[in-house]
Amino acid sequence: xxxxxxxxxxxxxxxxxxxxxxxxxxxxxxxxxxxxxxxxxxxxxxxxxxxxxxxxxxxxxxxxxxxxxxxxxxxxxxxxxxxxxxxxxxxxxxxxxxxxxxxxxxxxxxxxxxxxxxxxxxxxxxxxxxxxxxxxxxxxxxxxxxxxxxxxxxxxxxxxxxxxxxxxxxxxxxxxxxxxxxxxxxxxxxxxxxxxxxxxxxxxxxxxxxxxxxxxxxxxxxxxxxxxxxxxxxxxxxxxxxxxxxxxxxxxxxxxxxxxxx
Amino acid sequence: xxxxxxxxxxxxxxxxxxxxxxxxxxxxxxxxxxxxxxxxxxxxxxxxxxxxxxxxxxxxxxxxxxxxxxxxxxxxxxxxxxxxxxxxxxxxxxxxxxxxxxxxxxxxxxxxxxxxxxxxxxxxxxxxxxxxxxxxxxxxxxxxxxxxxxxxxxxxxxxxxxxxxxxxxxxxxxxxxxxxxxxxxxxxxxxxxxxxxxxxxxxxxxxxxxxxxxxxxxxxxxxxxxxxxxxxxxxxxxxxxxxxxxxxxxxxxxxxxxxxxxxxxxxxxxxxxxxxxxxxxxxxxxxxxxxxxxxxxxxxxxxxxxxxxxxxxxxxxxxxxxxxxxxxxxxxxxxxxxxxxxxxxxxxxxxxxxxxxxxxxxxxxxxxxxxxxxxxxxxxxxxxxxxxxxxxxxxxxxxxxxxxxxxxxxxxxxxxxxxxxxxxxxxxxxxxxxxxxxxxxxxxxxxxxxxxxxxxxxxxxxxxxxxxxxxxxxxxxxxxxxxxxxxxxxxxx
Numbered sequence: 001x002x003x004x005x006x007x008x009x010x011x012x013x014x015x016x017x018x019x020x021x022x023x024x025x026x027x028x029x030x031x032x033x034x035x036x037x038x039x040x041x042x043x044x045x046x047x048x049x050x051x052x053x054x055x056x057x058x059x060x061x062x063x064x065x066x067x068x069x070x071x072x073x074x075x076x077x078x079x080x081x082x083x084x085x086x087x088x089x090x091x092x093x094x095x096x097x098x099x100x101x102x103x104x105x106x107x108x109x110x111x112x113x114x115x116x117x118x119x120x121x122x123x124x125x126x127x128x129x130x131x132x133x134x135x136x137x138x139x140x141x142x143x144x145x146x147x148x149x150x151x152x153x154x155x156x157x158x159x160x161x162x163x164x165x166x167x168x169x170x171x172x173x174x175x176x177x178x179x180x181x182x183x184x185x186x187x188x189x190x191x192x193x194x195x196x197x198x199x200x201x202x203x204x205x206x207x208x209x210x211x212x213x214x215x216x217x218x219x220x221x222x223x224x225x226x227x228x229x230x231x232x233x234x235x236x237x238x239x240x241x242x243x244x245x246x247x248x249x250x251x252x253x254x255x256x257x258x259x260x261x262x
Numbered sequence: 263x264x265x266x267x268x269x270x271x272x273x274x275x276x277x278x279x280x281x282x283x284x285x286x287x288x289x290x291x292x293x294x295x296x297x298x299x300x301x302x303x304x305x306x307x308x309x310x311x312x313x314x315x316x317x318x319x320x321x322x323x324x325x326x327x328x329x330x331x332x333x334x335x336x337x338x339x340x341x342x343x344x345x346x347x348x349x350x351x352x353x354x355x356x357x358x359x360x361x362x363x364x365x366x367x368x369x370x371x372x373x374x375x376x377x378x379x380x381x382x383x384x385x386x387x388x389x390x391x392x393x394x395x396x397x398x399x400x401x402x403x404x405x406x407x408x409x410x411x412x413x414x415x416x417x418x419x420x421x422x423x424x425x426x427x428x429x430x431x432x433x434x435x436x437x438x439x440x441x442x443x444x445x446x447x448x449x450x451x452x453x454x455x456x457x458x459x460x461x462x463x464x465x466x467x468x469x470x471x472x473x474x475x476x477x478x479x480x481x482x483x484x485x486x487x488x489x490x491x492x493x494x495x496x497x498x499x500x501x502x503x504x505x506x507x508x509x510x511x512x513x514x515x516x517x518x519x520x521x522x523x524x525x526x527x528x529x530x531x532x533x534x535x536x537x538x539x540x541x542x543x544x545x546x547x548x549x550x551x552x553x554x555x556x557x558x559x560x561x562x563x564x565x566x567x568x569x570x571x572x573x574x575x576x577x578x579x580x581x582x583x584x585x586x587x588x589x590x591x592x593x594x595x596x597x598x599x600x601x602x603x604x605x606x607x608x609x610x611x612x613x614x615x616x617x618x619x620x621x622x623x624x625x626x627x628x629x630x631x632x633x634x635x636x637x638x639x640x641x642x643x644x645x646x647x648x649x650x651x652x653x654x655x656x657x658x659x660x661x662x663x664x665x666x667x668x669x670x671x672x673x674x675x676x677x678x679x680x681x682x683x684x685x686x687x688x689x690x691x692x693x694x695x696x697x698x699x700x701x702x703x704x705x706x707x708x709x710x711x712x713x714x715x716x717x718x719x720x721x722x723x724x725x726x727x728x729x730x731x732x733x734x735x736x737x738x739x740x741x742x743x744x745x746x747x748x749x750x751x752x753x754x755x
Contacts, residue, residue, distance in 0.1 A: 029749070030753075031746045031749045031753070033746075034746030035746045038740075038743040039739075041739035041742060042739045045731075045735035045738070046735060049731045049734060049735055052731065055718050055719075055720045056722050057720070058719070060717070061424060061717065062718065063718050064718070064720070130738050133738065134730075134738075137730055137733055141722060141726050141730060142721070142726070144720065148317050149316055150316075151314075152316055152317060155316055213374070213376075215308070218308055226353070230321070230322075230353065231316040231317030231322070232313060232315060232322045232357060233314040234311060234312075234313045234314075235307065235311045235312045236311045239303060239307035240307065243300055243303050244300070247297070250293075250296055251293070254289060254292075254293060258289070
């Protein structure tokens with residue numbers, strides 16, 4: 001019995017890896033991934049450029065890293081990125097009819113969802129490497145650090161990872177709702193923007209009680225990135241993003257599972 | 263599945279429908295339970311969290327003295343932060359108060375109120391506590407007492423309005439101590455030995471310092487037959503121009519000789535004060551009849567004499583914890599102090615004597631200071647180290663567990679300390695405050711340094727900036743775009 005279970009587990013892991021590598025290849029072995037990467041790099045480069053103008057020849061309270069990741073151009077990249085990465089993940093499979101094959105194959109829904117999710121997360125992580133290179137070039141040329149401290153540097157990228165984890169989960173969920181990539185992209189965009197604006201809900205109405213204001217700040221991506229990029233690490237966003245991403249993935253799995261019952 | 267006539271279903275269909283329905287309920291229950299677990303996890307994380315300060319300057323960490331003070335609090339405080347969310351120090355204030363709440367284990371309750379977005383709440387609090395605000399502030403409430411700490415006490419700004427130093431911690435602790443003490447400490451500023459027009463501005467400076475840290479500075483003229491009040495926590499004798507009458511000095515000595523006597527003294531080298539000098543001699547301090555000066559050279563030759571002395575605050579004393587190593591310039595004319603900590607009389611009297619201020623090594627104590635040209639004479643003039651400040655503590659016991667009130671004295675041999683508000687440096691005020699807090703036996707307020715925000719000033723040539731911008735915006739993305747194009751061509755082929 002135990003041996004059978006172990007065999008099943010091993011097979012599932014093997015299947016997961018096959019699906020994961022397939023998804024990763026679809027990002028790196030097609031022009032699509034590189035186009036997205038180039039677009040993100042251009043917009044990040046513009047953000048970097050404006051941030052550089054804010055520190056060169058001036059005395060500023062904020063580091064280059066902080067100004068790069070708290071600028072308008074950066075947020076523009078952010079909102080566009082997640083729908084682009086995730087809109088085709090499940091929607092395309094449904095449109096092309098391969099989803100039914102996948103669902104009827106002896107492959108668990110979890111393997112399917114996790115492989116797509118982790119592949120998009122891996123590609124998302126790679127997207128930020130060029131921005132690290134930008135800061136590296138800056139440090140080599142200017143001879144000083146781009147961030148408030150080494151801790152602030154890595155905690156900023158940790159926050160980017162966490163926010164990415166949640167927003168990719170939201171995008172994947174949106175993709176599972178429809179067979180149209182465009183609609184999936186729009187829904188994903190709305191979910192990402194909606195979540196971002198949730199963090200500003202305490203500013204929508206004057207006179208909101210302090211408790212509610214504190215709770216609204218708990219969701220605020222803007223505040224999280226601001227404090228992490230200044231060097232203040234907090235466990236609250238860590239728990240929030242990981243738990244919410246997990247919950248959304250669970251919803252995605254259940255939604256796909258429900259298709260099997262129909 | 264065959265469906266029978268309308269109104270009846272085969273048992274297999276019924277079973278299928280029942281299974282589907284119960285499955286749906288199963289899923290609802292599962293998802294609901296998961297959601298509840300999710301809420302519990304986040305609720306727990308919201309209340310019980312850890313923060314780590316990864317900044318280089320320790321910007322988000324409370325000083326250990328502040329933490330200790332808050333941990334030992336045995337009374338409750340309500341603190342309201344009346345700062346707008348977008349303010350340049352709102353992050354620092356929020357972080358400081360969050361840490362204070364944690365360190366006090368619930369004794370300190372914090373509420374953040376944005377006056378622009380929560381005007382009703384702000385008005386209700388101000389009306390309830392009967393305070394008025396003219397600027398962004400912290401409002402402290404303890405029992406029935408309220409204290410307002412205004413923005414200028416929390417933040418030191420430069421001319422451009424940028425934050426130079428964030429002194430929130432010291433202001434917060436001082437405010438809390440002030441509310442706990444209820445009766446502020448009283449320092450009596452001895453008058454009658456200086457010209458009124460000279461001493462009034464200095465008196466106002468000390469009074470302003472007192473307002474910042476909850477001690478009262480009041481004038482006291484012993485010449486009118488007045489005695490030193492019983493509630494005197496310390497005496498300030500600032501730059502007496504005439505010698506202290508013997509009977510006054512006996513009063514001062516008698517006060518200082520009592521347990522906990524505290525005296526802050528500044529000397530004017532031009533003033534004849536033989537009686538006072540004698541008093542200091544008995545404590546191991548001998549003001550010399552010199553002037554601390556240096557030759558300012560021009561083209562290698564002495565051009566003029568400079569009497570304004572840059573001094574450094576020496577470490578290793580109870581006063582210098584947060585000001586150790588800092589420098590300030592004492593304007594006007596100063597005399598050097600000879601210190602005899604190992605003299606027999608000093609030791610027998612259980613007097614502990616330490617130098618506090620040391621002059622820059624280019625300066626010496628010149629005895630022939632009246633001459634137009636001066637030079638260092640070995641054996642006659644005072645060479646380095648030249649001390650301009652010292653502290654005395656009498657009655658110290660070796661047993662650290664035994665807390666005994668000692669007699670304390672701080673002397674600075676310069677009459678211009680705090681006397682020139684326009685030229686005053688922040689270090690001067692910090693040094694005087696640290697000295698007074700030590701004299702008043704308020705160790706919690708000594709050594710909490712203000713936090714200096716890190717400043718970024720990047721120097722790069724326009725060529726470097728241009729190259730970096732091109733690299734980030736065009737070259738690297740262009741390379742990746744090229745790979746995309748190649749990949750697309752390969753697929754088409």
